[in-house]
Amino acid sequence: xxxxxxxxxxxxxxxxxxxxxxxxxxxxxxxxxxxxxxxxxxxxxxxxxxxxxxxxxxxxxxxxxxxxxxxxxxxxxxxxxxxxxxxxxxxxxxxxxxxxxxxxxxxxxxxxxxxxxxxxxxxxxxxxxxxxxxxxxxxxxxxxxxxxxxxxxxxxxxxxxxxxxxxxxxxxxxxxxxxxxxxxxxxxxxxxxxxxxxxxxxxxxxxxxxxxxxxxxxxxxxxxxxxxxxxxxxxxxxxxxxxxxxxxxxxxxxxxxxxxxxxxxxxxxxxxxxxxxxxxxxxxxxxxxxxxxxxxxxxxxxxxxxxxxxxxxxxxxxxxxxxxxxxxxxxxxxxxxxxxxxxxxxxxxxxxxxxxxxxxxxxxxxxxxxxxxxxxxxxxxxxxxxxxxxxxxxxxxxxxxxxxxxxxxxxxxxxxxxxxxxxxxxxxxxxxxxxxxxxxxxxxxxxxxxxxxxxxxxxxxxxxxxxxxxxxxxxxxxxxxxxxxxxxxxxxxxxxxxxxxxxxxxxxxxxxxxxxxxxxxxxxxxx
Numbered sequence: 001x002x003x004x005x006x007x008x009x010x011x012x013x014x015x016x017x018x019x020x021x022x023x024x025x026x027x028x029x030x031x032x033x034x035x036x037x038x039x040x041x042x043x044x045x046x047x048x049x050x051x052x053x054x055x056x057x058x059x060x061x062x063x064x065x066x067x068x069x070x071x072x073x074x075x076x077x078x079x080x081x082x083x084x085x086x087x088x089x090x091x092x093x094x095x096x097x098x099x100x101x102x103x104x105x106x107x108x109x110x111x112x113x114x115x116x117x118x119x120x121x122x123x124x125x126x127x128x129x130x131x132x133x134x135x136x137x138x139x140x141x142x143x144x145x146x147x148x149x150x151x152x153x154x155x156x157x158x159x160x161x162x163x164x165x166x167x168x169x170x171x172x173x174x175x176x177x178x179x180x181x182x183x184x185x186x187x188x189x190x191x192x193x194x195x196x197x198x199x200x201x202x203x204x205x206x207x208x209x210x211x212x213x214x215x216x217x218x219x220x221x222x223x224x225x226x227x228x229x230x231x232x233x234x235x236x237x238x239x240x241x242x243x244x245x246x247x248x249x250x251x252x253x254x255x256x257x258x259x260x261x262x263x264x265x266x267x268x269x270x271x272x273x274x275x276x277x278x279x280x281x282x283x284x285x286x287x288x289x290x291x292x293x294x295x296x297x298x299x300x301x302x303x304x305x306x307x308x309x310x311x312x313x314x315x316x317x318x319x320x321x322x323x324x325x326x327x328x329x330x331x332x333x334x335x336x337x338x339x340x341x342x343x344x345x346x347x348x349x350x351x352x353x354x355x356x357x358x359x360x361x362x363x364x365x366x367x368x369x370x371x372x373x374x375x376x377x378x379x380x381x382x383x384x385x386x387x388x389x390x391x392x393x394x395x396x397x398x399x400x401x402x403x404x405x406x407x408x409x410x411x412x413x414x415x416x417x418x419x420x421x422x423x424x425x426x427x428x429x430x431x432x433x434x435x436x437x438x439x440x441x442x443x444x445x446x447x448x449x450x451x452x453x454x455x456x457x458x459x460x461x462x463x464x465x466x467x468x469x470x471x472x473x474x475x476x477x478x479x480x481x482x483x484x485x486x487x488x489x490x491x492x493x494x495x496x497x498x499x500x501x502x503x504x505x506x507x508x509x510x511x512x513x514x515x516x517x518x519x520x521x522x523x524x525x526x527x
Contacts, residue, residue, distance in 0.1 A: 001338075004031075008061065010405050013382065014223075015193060020274060024067070025066070026056065026512075027083065027253075028066045028067065028083045029049065031047065031049075031050075031105065031107050031108070032107050032108055034108075036107035036108075037107060039107070039323075039384050040106055040107055041288045044199065044200055045106070045140065045177065045200055046177075046244050046488065047105070047107065047243070048087075048088050048103035048104060048105040048107075048135070048138065048140070048393060049088060049103075049411060049487075050147060050292060050346050051103055051138050051177065051244065052088065052090075052092075052101060052138070052163070053247065054244070054248040054249070054310045055092075055094065055099075055101060055136060055138070055175075055248050055251060056092035056093060056094060056099065056101070057092060057093045057094060059455060060092035060093040061090055061091075061092040062089065062090050062091050063089070063090040064089045064090045064091075064123065064124060064127070065084075065120050065123070066083060066084055067083055068083070068084060068085050068116055068119075068120055068526045069081040069082065069083060069085055069116065069292065070085050070114050070116040070117070070148075070443045071115075071116065072114060072115065072147065072148050072151075074147065076146040076147075077147055077148075080109075080191060082094065082108050082109075083406055084105060084108065084120075085106055085108070085109075085114060085116040085117045085120065086104065086105050086108035086109045086110075086111050086112065086113075086114075086117050086141075087102055087103065087105060087113075087117045087120050087121060088102065088103045088112070089101070089102040089103075089120045089121065089123070089124040089127075090102075090103060091124075091131075091133070092140045093126070094134075094236075094252050094255045094256075095252065095256050096259060097133075097255070097257070097267070097503065098131065098133040098260070099133060099134050099135075099136060099255060100124055100125075100127060100128035100133055100134070100135045100136070101124075101135070101137070101138065102120070102121050102124050102137055102138070103134045103137075103140070104138065104140045104141035104178070105140075105161045106140045106141065106142075106178055107504070109142075109145060109295060110141065110142035111140050111141030111142055111178065112141055112142045112145040112152075113141060113143070113144055113145055113155050113156065114145035114147075114148040114151070114152050114155070115148055115151040115154075115155060115525060117145070117155065118152070118154075118155025118156070118158060118159065119155070119156075121155075121163060121322070122155075122158045122159065122162060125159070125162040125163075125166065126162065126208075128166070128170055129162070129165065129166050129169060129170060132169075132170060132260055132261035132263065132264075133170060133260050133261065134170055134171040134172070134173065134258065134260060135166065135171070135172050135173070135174045136174075136175060136251060137172075137174050137175065137191070138175050138177055139171070139174060139175060139176050139180050139184070139188060139504065140176065140177045140178030140179075140201075141178065141179075141180065141184060142157065142179060142181070143180075143181045143183065143184045144182065144183065144184070144397070145197060145284055147272075148284065151203070153183065154283060155186065156183045156186075156187070157315050159187050160186060160187060160190060163187055163190035163191060165364065167192075167363075168258070168262060168359075168363035168364075169191055169261060169262050170261045170262070171193075171255070171258045171259075171260075171261075171364065172190075172191035172193075172368070173191060173192065173193045173195070173251060173255070173520075174187065174188035174193070174194045174195070174417065174444065175193075175195045175247065175248065175251055175253065176188065176194065176195065176196040176197065176201035176202075176203060176237070177197055177200065177201055177228075177244060178200060178201055178202075179201070179202050179221070180201070180202065180203045180204075181202075181203075181205070181206075181207055182205060182206075184500065185203045185204065185205060186405035187235065188203065188236075188505060193238045193239070193254065193312070194236060194237045194238050194239070195237070195238070195240075195241070195247050195250065195251060195301070196226075196227035196230060196231065196237040196239070196240045196241075196245050196247075197227060197240070197241055197242070197243065197244055198226065198227045198228060198236060198240060198242050198324065199222065199226070199227075200244075201226070201227055202221045202222060202225040202226050202227075203225045203230060203236060203237075204224050204225035207224070208219065208220060208221055208223075208224055216285055218399075227240040227241075228240060230505075231313075231314075231315045231316060232315045232316055233316070233465070234316075235313060235316040235317065235349065235353065236313050237259060237270065238313050239312075239314075240315070247361055248273070250310075252261075253310060254324070257324045257326075257331050258364060259364050259365060262363055262364060262365065265268070265363070265365050266330070266331035266364065266365065266366055267331070268329050268330050268331075268374070269326065269329045270329060271305050271326065271328050271329035272303045272306075273306050273328075275328045275500070275501060275505075276500075276501045277500055277501070277506045278497045278498070278501075279302045279303060279432055279496060279497045279498075279500050280497045280498050281302050282299060282302055282496040282497060282499060283496055283497065283512070285298050285299055285302065286299065286373075286411055286412065286435075286437065286496070288412075288437045290335060290375075290412050290413050290439060290444075292342050293339045293343070294334045294339055294340065295338075295339075295340050296321055296337065296338045296340070296344075296371065296373070297311075297338075298340060299336070299411070300321070300325070300334055300336060300407075302500075303499055303500045303503065304325040304326060304327060304332075304334070304500075305325065305326040305328065308325065308326070309323040309324065309325035309334065310323060310324045310325070310430075311323045312324065312357060313353050313357075315350065315430060317347075317349035317350040317352070317353040318338060318341040318342075319337065319338050319341040319342040319343075319344055319345060319346075319350050320335065320336070320337055320338060320344075320346070320350040320354050321334070321335070321337075321338050322334070322353060322354055322357040323334055323336075323443070324366070325498070327369075327503055327504050327507060328504045328507075328508075330367075330511075331366055331367075332367050332368070332369050332507065333357060333358075333360075333361035333366045333367070333368045333369070333387060334369050334370075334371065335357060335358065335368065335369075335370045335371070335422075335423075336370070336371035337371070337372060337374045337422070339373055339412075339439070342378065343375055344373050344374050344375065344413075345374065345375055345377060345378045345418070346374060346376070346377045346378065346395070346421065346422075347377070347378040347388065348382055348383060348386050348387065348388055348391040348392075350466050351391040351392045351395045351421075352394060352395075353396050354389055354398075355394040355395040355397070355398040356398075358395070358398035358399055358402055359398050359402075359404070359483070360508065361403075361404060362402035362403065362404050364379070364397070365404060366404060367404050367405035367406070367407070367510065368404060368405070368406045368407070368423070368508075369407050369408075369409070369503060369506055370401065370406070370407070370408040370409070370422055370423040370429070371408075371409050371411060371505070372408060372409065372410045372411060372413075372414045372422050373410075373411045373412045373413055373414075374404045374413060374414060374415065374418040374419065374422055375413050375415050375418070375444065376415045376416045376417070376443070377392060377416070377417060377418050388525070390526050391526075392417070392421060393526040394525060394526050395421050395422075395500045395522075396420075396421045396427065397523070397525045397526055398525075399422075399423045399427055399428065399429075400427050400428055400429075401517075401523060401525075403512075403513075403515035403517065405430055405506075405507060405513050406428065406429045406430050406431075406509035407429065407430060407431045407432070407433070407503060407506050407507065407510075408422065408423040408424065408425075408431075408432045408433070409432075409433045409434065409435070409499065409503070410432070410434040410435065410438040410484075410490070411434075411435050411437065412435070412438060413437070413439050413444075414438065414439065414440045414441075414468055415439075415440075415441055415442070415443050415444060416441075416442055416443050419440060424489075425487070425489055425490070425491075429493050430506075430510055430513065431506050431510075432489070432490050432491050433490065433491060433492055433493070433494050433502060434481070434484065434485065434490045434492075434493050434494070435481075435493070435494065435496050435499075436479050436481045436493055436495075438445065438482045438484070438493070439479050439481075440479070440483065440489070440490070441479045446471055448474050449467060449468070449470040449471040449473075449474045452470070453466075453467075453470040453474075454472065456470065457470065459478055481493060500521075
């Protein structure tokens with residue numbers, strides 16, 4: 001491996017020294033060797049610098065400590081002291097806005113973290129926090145550098161501490177572009193968003209070999225912790241893509257929807273989609289019959305600017321949708337039940353998914369629009385024993401604690417505790433609207449009638465006819481579309497075609513909302 005001693009020295013003057021500097025810089029830019037670069041590409045992966053070029057605006061990258069080298073000895077390390085020590089750190093711009101980044105260079109020590117490597121990451125994280133700018137980590141490392149022992153582990157501790165310090169202060173995005181095992185998996189888990197690439201990135205605490213030795217289970221790396229596993233089953237990954245270029249382009253898009261820090265609002269863009277555009281298609285998209293499914297995504301597309309939105313956790317807990325979009329050029333967070341999946345009920349995973357999304361939106365000054373069509377919480381022994389009470393309370397806590405503008409809209413069903421939890425007026429929604437197809441009640445009419453009129457139905461000569469009659473009576477008395485509005489629990493019943501215009505006007509009014517929370521160190525949310 002080439003070192004500074006191998007670089008030919010020029011004349012002992014300024015020009016000679018500058019020539020020497022440029023030679024060293026070129027060596028740093030090339031990396032350890034062509035062979036290592038070819039091995040990286042053979043795995044279908046880009047180099048660390050190529051990834052940074054895709055992430056940042058062209059020519060905007062400013063590297064920090066490119067000449068850093070480790071000072072460890074033993075196990076042959078004293079003979080291998082490459083520049084950068086396996087991580088490239090610095091800052092640049094994305095869409096003209098400052099973003100900090102670090103990228104593991106798998107070609108050097110397999111991207112493993114040692115003391116110098118960790119110190120570089122600590123420094124760039126501190127710089128991001130102090131500058132109030134997003135931090136994007138491009139992860140492709142083999143975990144702790146075993147040859148450096150506990151010093152490497154302490155380096156991870158410093159990263160975790162800074163992840164926590166930065167939480168809710170600056171956006172933190174982890175992009176998984178290779179293996180990420182052991183303690184290295186915890187830093188991404190502490191960040192706001194995790195991106196993964198299929199086939200090439202994996203995350204797990206113990207790898208397949210350890211699993212096999214301890215449990216006897218046979219499984220591949222992708223089967224244990226690949227992108228699809230974490231995007232669909234564990235919920236660790238928010239986004240999964242087929243290739244690195246698409247993945248990094250989507251990271252850039254996400255950054256365009258986020259503020260630089262918690263003291264700023266998300267960026268506003270010019271909007272050519274008329275604010276008062278009529279959504280007549282909504283009348284046909286949503287069936288009046290509450291038992292018929294439909295795709296809530298099409299409703300969102302009809303309402304938001306140009307039908308564009310970025311869905312978070314698209315393939316996990318699919319019975320609820322969490323998305324970032326814009327209304328009249330301003331960023332909003334949208335939470336919506338999805339009747340196409342489990343009839344849109346709330347369950348453990350849907351509660352966790354939406355609670356974290358509410359917290360993220362609140363931390364970064366993103367108004368929240370909630371679209372309700374929820375028949376309740378999912379019943380079942382597994383749900384109760386799995387702690388649906390505890391997990392459902394997470395969503396309730398997140399909404400109650402949020403101080404950003406909050407608007408809720410009931411499209412059809414809004415039953416029981418799920419209605420209350422999904423940002424009802426009673427837990428602090430600033431404005432609540434409903435379509436004339438709404439059914440807001442403690443439970444569905446059939447279930448309610450069976451409870452309230454159980455005796456009459458049982459004693460009737462024609463119990464089924466009596467049951468139908470009682471269901472109809474209950475609906476007419478307590479579930480008609482204007483019942484909640486008449487009692488002030490809904491601010492207005494609106495024409496679905498006016499939804500976009502109504503939401504935009506309401507959000508404009510709420511733009512200057514200010515809310516004070518009680519003085520406290522922090523709350524103690526349900527776990």
